[in-house]
Amino acid sequence: MPAEATVAIIGRPNVGKSTLFNRLVGKKLALVDDTPGVTRDRRMGDAKLGDLRFRVIDTAGLEEADPASLEGRMRQQTENAIREADAIMFVIDARSGLTPLDKHFAEVVRRMERPVILVANKAEGRAAEPGLYEAFELGFGDPIPLSAEHGEGMSNLYDALREAIEDKAGFAAPAEADEAVTGVAVDEEGNVVGDDPVRPLRIAVVGRPNAGKSTLINRLIGEDRLLTGPEAGITRDSIAVDWSWREREVKLFDTAGLRRKARVQEKLEKLSVADALRAIKFAEVVVVLLDATIPFEKQDLQIVDLIVREGRALVIGLNKWDLVEDRAAKFKELREEADRLLPQVRGVQLVTLSGLAGQGLDKLMDACVRAYDLWNTRVSTGRLNRWLTGLLEHHPPPAVAGRRLKIRYMTQAKTRPPYFVLFGSRPEAMPESYMRYLVNGLRETFEMPGVPIRIQMRAGGDNPFDKKD
Template sequence: EKDETPDQETWEADAAPGAPKNADEILKIAIIGRPNTGKSTLVNRLLGEQRMITGPEAGLTRDAISTVLRWKDRQFLLSDTAGMRRKARVRERLEQMSVADAKRAMDFADVAVVLIDAMNPFEKQDLQIADMVVREGRALVIAVNKWDLIENPKELLSELRDKLDFSLSQAVGAPLVCLSALSGEGVQQLLPAVEKIYKVWNRRVSTAVLNRWLAQTIERHPPPAVQGRRIKLRYMTQVGTRPPSFAIFSTRSEALPDSYARFLVNGLRRDLGFPGVPIRLHLRSRENPYLTKK
């Protein structure tokens, strides 16, 4: 599987919106992050009641705790998880079980909200946790807690956006929500961001649109020749969602450079409306299966 850029075209009108199959489907959210970033306080704020144990001591939440929340006629299943420490610091058996519990909660989630501390944003472990979400193919929202303590919010927001897009190339454009779980400032922006990225994660594009896009992309920026021979990209289709997955049928697919595959993924994300979600691209060496054989 392989994961800069043709001129931008407007394709969204022809692309199917990313709505779930069942409007009553429960949207499952895992709230994860380093210890003591305010995960339980955030869940309590969303629920409007003191459902989780909170306090200044890191590690009060030992297990993943799930609670149903209804917002604007949609049900959300919130999982507040134990903080995910570096493996070297996971010494107690109880903490080992808590980290495993957090990973399981993420595995069963549709959207993972990675909560980071605005006072110490994007430490190495924050990025490792976010990268794990993307590698697992989940939709990602970054929530920056304790935003009310920041003196230069505009400058920091721009810095965080740049660092996020640079560090997580597989999720460029992922939602970034600044909030204070303690005061409630900005919390109202979180669920709309979750719902929006969930729709993108479920988005499906018609085969006709994909192949028009592929043809124009190849015309402007053809694949490089490898050992003097051109690689022909013949046909493209979407083979799945959650995350969006695509297959391209070509000659000598194994020879296509990784850089060109990334170029295609970046173009898909930008032109066809997939900001902020991981994209899977499968290259297959066979003919277009929909062509009539003579």
């Protein structure tokens, strides 16, 4: 039975909400650090506890702040999560005991009229006992002592959750109760195995800080799901958002802004960058969002190069296009610049858009679907070798050390991205320039603009696809 109940985890900063979230979903999805206020956006996940199945929401720490400030906007996101939830886990730090902030927000939660489960986290050891006794003052019933980090006390949490959400929660079949919740199937290189049309299309949006990634995703899905603002570097976690576009299921990943490596010093930012890189690795299509007023900075080129090395389908979004004056001339200039600076993905799709104004969103999604289809391109061996024969007659491989290199035949080993294998003599001597020539020919002849193409040469004999007498 699918999970229908939704549970929000709330509390002041640094009480262990994200650690509990990770424990419930069975994966380290949310960033965890000793620094207060790591979590800023709402993060959703499919949780399991025993045979219970439900949706869980990790939220930012509750703080008193001006509504227009970053902290105030974070609190608004948490209050939105509470409204969506069927039950609330109110988490306190048992070692610190109750604070005035805990008491203040307990009153806020009480007005929400949702079932509340009081969780006293970090309850391992005797140092937590005074905090447990204080927790009764909140009036939410018996506090549940647990240690999210060490997994202690989860059976008591199960009992309380079952009572709160039993009418809406899903329940696993007995044989499934202890199975791990798995994500998409990937091979050892991080490539998704199989092409299931029912599975959502996974699109990651990446770029430098303040390029407008969160604003774009909010505009796409039609709600203020992600925290936005003028401050650079608001997003820290890579947040997955489920969405449907023209009856096609899509999973969008918002990521932290990627700065130059030399400027990334703080441990927390390093964690955020690692989370963004992980989102790229497991995405199928990656949208690199550029600020159209200052495009193709060195960091933008490095991000594209990373995506190409990971072998993901690529679309370049030129955001803030509404600020550009002579748009036709600017686009022509950027098209030429992209082909010059990014020869490894020559012809990559450039999409002009404005996330803030909501312009060009359908064009962007059309480009993503087309990039995904090109990424899955498969060329028959017959077509490949007919093309190869003509190409070798026109421009054969060079001679190395007085001996001409021979290419006998070619086949496509796999897709996602297209991966081709050449068979011939002395593969170790084949110049890199000639391999690039073959890649460009494949891209142009079989219409794969902007797609990373892999090609490898192996030692091999006669073409097994030739007709024998």
